[in-house]
Amino acid sequence: MALVRNWQLGREMSYWYPEARPQRQFAAVFDINKCIACQTCTLACKTTWTSGKGQEYMLWNNVESKPYGFYPLAWDVKLLDMLGAQRWQGSRYAGRTLFEAAPAGERVLGWRPEDLDYAHPNIGEDDCAGRIDAGAALAVPHFAWFFYLARICNHCTYPACLASCPRGSIYKRPEDGIVLVDQGRCRGYRECVKACPYKKVFYNPSTGTSEKCIACYPKIEQGEQPQCFVNCIGKIRLAGFVSTPEQARPDNPIDYLVHVRKVALPLYPQLGLEPNVYYIPPVHVPLPYLEQMFGPGVSAALDTYRAAADDPDLAGLLTLFGCSHEVMPRWKRSGDTVLGLAENGRELMRVPLREPVYVRTAFDSARGVVRTNVP
Numbered sequence: 570m571a572l573v574r575n576w577q578l579g580r581e582m583s584y585w586y587p588e589a590r591p592q593r594q595f596a597a598v599f600d601i602n603k604c605i606a607c608q609t610c611t612l613a614c615k616t617t618w619t620s621g622k623g624q625e626y627m628l629w630n631n632v633e634s635k636p637y638g639f640y641p642l643a644w645d646v647k648l649l650d651m652l653g654a655q656r657w658q659g660s661r662y663a664g665r666t667l668f669e670a671a672p673a674g675e676r677v678l679g680w681r682p683e684d685l686d687y688a689h690p691n692i693g694e695d696d697c698a699g700r701i702d703a704g705a706a707l708a709v710p711h712f713a714w715f716f717y718l719a720r721i722c723n724h725c726t727y728p729a730c731l732a733s734c735p736r737g738s739i740y741k742r743p744e745d746g747i748v749l750v751d752q753g754r755c756r757g758y759r760e761c762v763k764a765c766p767y768k769k770v771f772y773n774p775s776t777g778t779s780e781k782c783i784a785c786y787p788k789i790e791q792g793e794q795p796q797c798f799v800n801c802i803g804k805i806r807l808a809g810f811v812s813t814p815e816q817a818r819p820d821n822p823i824d825y826l827v828h829v830r831k832v833a834l835p836l837y838p839q840l841g842l843e844p845n846v847y848y849i850p851p852v853h854v855p856l857p858y859l860e861q862m863f864g865p866g867v868s869a870a871l872d873t874y875r876a877a878a879d880d881p882d883l884a885g886l887l888t889l890f891g892c893s894h895e896v897m898p899r900w901k902r903s904g905d906t907v908l909g910l911a912e913n914g915r916e917l918m919r920v921p922l923r924e925p926v927y928v929r930t931a932f933d934s935a936r937g938v939v940r941t942n943v944p
């Protein structure tokens with residue numbers, strides 16, 4: 570085991586291999602507040618990558634309703650229970666990671682789902698948590714809540730799938746940090762399926778190998794955002810590259826959201842993988858639930874997000890989500906215009922900070938008719 574730096578934990582931790590960060594790390598920010606669970610992302614991925622034999626049950630991208638939705642069943646709560654207490658001291662994680670809690674003779678604390686655990690991807694859909702007394706749902710604010718959690722592989726800095734593979738079949742590309750399974754080397758031992766806490770590696774019984782989200786790397790290589798990003802109806806997603814906190818650049822949109830404004834947070838950082846999909850937490854969900862899911866930065870992140878309407882830089886960057894099929898590694902705001910830029914400063918996208926509002930009157934005097942679509 571090597572000692573590596575995990576900035577999400579605010580400390581060093583043990584990992585199977587020495588720290589070897591890629592030249593740049595593929596990353597994403599998902600704004601949970603905007604997801605409508607239309608599953609367009611799920612189908613965009615499904616029809617692109619997993620329509621083959623043995624892949625029927627696979628959803629490399631899935632969207633589940635929290636707190637009762639899971640794919641596969643109980644993927645997170647089961648592991649959190651196995652891991653035991655997860656304590657933070659300020660921004661420093663004081664508990665054990667999955668690598669530090671691995672049983673003797675194993676590399677990662679994990680569990681392998683049964684086939685049936687994948688059989689109900691929509692379980693818990695739209696089921697509320699919280700108090701729903703008779704009539705309480707009509708009170709404002711009401712107590713019941715749920716939210717949609719869109720998930721892909723996190724292309725972790727310290728992947729548990731990679732650490733667990735006895736064949737060395739899983740690798741992290743040095744050029745972009747995307748984590749892939751070498752189909753020629755894999756023998757289907759399924760150690761990765763057991764080790765990935767997010768359950769984003771899948772065994773294909775037809776080929777006898779494990780498969781996973783590839784971050785649409787053929788598109789990334791062409792400067793394009795992945796399928797689940799460009800098809801997202803809610804425009805909740807932004808793809809790019811994340812730096813370490815020390816190297817963060819405010820003109821990198823992912824760095825700005827993750828490191829500068831700290832409004833986007835990793836999913837279950839306490840597990841120790843340094844996942845690279847970051848979430849803007851939902852504003853209506855009880856803090857204790859969000860803190861066990863996204864770590865101790867939730868409260869500050871929500872304060873920042875709630876104030877975005879009076880924060881032209883943050884509001885401006887949020888308007889770039891879902892606006893371009895191209896990856897925009899740089900950005901800037903110029904007055905009332907927000908620009909998505911290429912690495913060399915070339916303009917890729919231009920959006921207004923605020924969309925103009927057009928008020929239509931109920932009576933169209935030019936045509937002498939009453940409009941029917943005006944409230």
Ligand code: SF4
Nearest residue numbers: 722723725729730765
């Ligand atoms: S989310 Fe799972 S499959 Fe993806 S890199 Fe991390 S450990 Fe591997």
Ligand code: SF4
Nearest residue numbers: 604607608610801803
């Ligand atoms: S396409 Fe976008 S809005 Fe629809 S479910 Fe997926 S992430 Fe949510």
